[in-house]
Amino acid sequence: MSVTAAIAANEEAIGGDAGKARVVFRTAGSLVGPTHVRLVSRDHTIEVDEPDVLAGGNRFANPVEYALASLASCQAITYRFWAAKLGIELDGVEVAVEGDLDLHGFFGLESGVRPGFTGIRLDVTPLGPESAERYEALAAAVDEHCPVLDLFRNATPVERQLV
Amino acid sequence: MSVTAAIAANEEAIGGDAGKARVVFRTAGSLVGPTHVRLVSRDHTIEVDEPDVLAGGNRFANPVEYALASLASCQAITYRFWAAKLGIELDGVEVAVEGDLDLHGFFGLESGVRPGFTGIRLDVTPLGPESAERYEALAAAVDEHCPVLDLFRNATPVERQLV
Numbered sequence: 001m002s003v004t005a006a007i008a009a010n011e012e013a014i015g016g017d018a019g020k021a022r023v024v025f026r027t028a029g030s031l032v033g034p035t036h037v038r039l040v041s042r043d044h045t046i047e048v049d050e051p052d053v054l055a056g057g058n059r060f061a062n063p064v065e066y067a068l069a070s071l072a073s074c075q076a077i078t079y080r081f082w083a084a085k086l087g088i089e090l091d092g093v094e095v096a097v098e099g100d101l102d103l104h105g106f107f108g109l110e111s112g113v114r115p116g117f118t119g120i121r122l123d124v125t126p127l128g129p130e131s132a133e134r135y136e137a138l139a140a141a142v143d144e145h146c147p148v149l150d151l152f153r154n155a156t157p158v159e160r161q162l163v
Numbered sequence: 164m165s166v167t168a169a170i171a172a173n174e175e176a177i178g179g180d181a182g183k184a185r186v187v188f189r190t191a192g193s194l195v196g197p198t199h200v201r202l203v204s205r206d207h208t209i210e211v212d213e214p215d216v217l218a219g220g221n222r223f224a225n226p227v228e229y230a231l232a233s234l235a236s237c238q239a240i241t242y243r244f245w246a247a248k249l250g251i252e253l254d255g256v257e258v259a260v261e262g263d264l265d266l267h268g269f270f271g272l273e274s275g276v277r278p279g280f281t282g283i284r285l286d287v288t289p290l291g292p293e294s295a296e297r298y299e300a301l302a303a304a305v306d307e308h309c310p311v312l313d314l315f316r317n318a319t320p321v322e323r324q325l326v
């Protein structure tokens with residue numbers, strides 16, 4: 001299905017039944033090595049590991065790199081969708097993300113240092129024939145509607161339970 | 164390097180030079196298909212796609228599934244590290260995460276609906292011989308020090324620029 005067709009089909013489905021817009025995404029799995037984690041989402045396996053300095057085998061990217069990849073890919077895909085919605089020509093998107101992290105937080109060595117990222121730099125390069133102003137307008141629409149940028153920028157309630 | 168050795172090595176390095184705790188993680192890449200994104204973090208490639216209903220080829224998990232996988236794997240690995248730090252025996256960890264998302268936000272069909280997850284359920288099963296109380300104490304320590312749980316639960320500043 002093309003991006004334009006997917007937008008039309010989703011908007012029609014949601015317009016006819018608002019409940020169809022409420023979706024649940026899932027992943028589940030376990031530790032399969034010292035720091036090697038294997039997870040499944042639908043028909044996809046996702047594997048995670050740590051580098052040697054964090055006791056891993058460095059076979060895969062680590063959790064915080066997957067968090068950055070989630071943001072980078074969500075941005076790129078949201079550019080594709082919102083370019084189609086707004087009629088802005090877009091040949092491609094390049095994206096680079098950096099996140100600052102202070103390991104005092106993870107290792108519990110200094111109270112008041114958060115364990116997660118303290119700041120993120122997100123550089124996006126939209127490729128195509130449109131003016132800089134048009135791509136700025138696209139970027140503004142994307143930033144308002146990108147699910148993972150929202151996750152980063154705002155607090156999300158998490159209910160954690162031990163099973 | 165074992166988990167215990169990695170903890171000792173990191174704590175010694177950070178203790179000797181607090182600047183060594185400040186690390187930067189990165190990912191960068193581009194759209195290589197309608198919704199297929201290929202990214203690189205260090206020596207690891209991460210590939211992302213959408214299902215057919217979102218104009219993709221469904222070759223890989225999608226951005227929000229990677230966000231959930233980032234949380235699930237970070238939890239599992241933080242259980243491993245903090246069990247070693249606290250001297251709690253831990254044979255394994257199973258983890259399952261669900262996230263609720265309302266597509267009105269992504270498609271811009273209703274103002275006031277956030278595009279990201281509105282709620283997350285995180286179920287963790289620590290496996291091993293210790294008492295339920297000991298695993299509850301471990302879970303409390305993990306939740307205070309898990310980088311990706313912090314990312315989900317709290318706002319993180321993101322500087323976005325067009326290149």
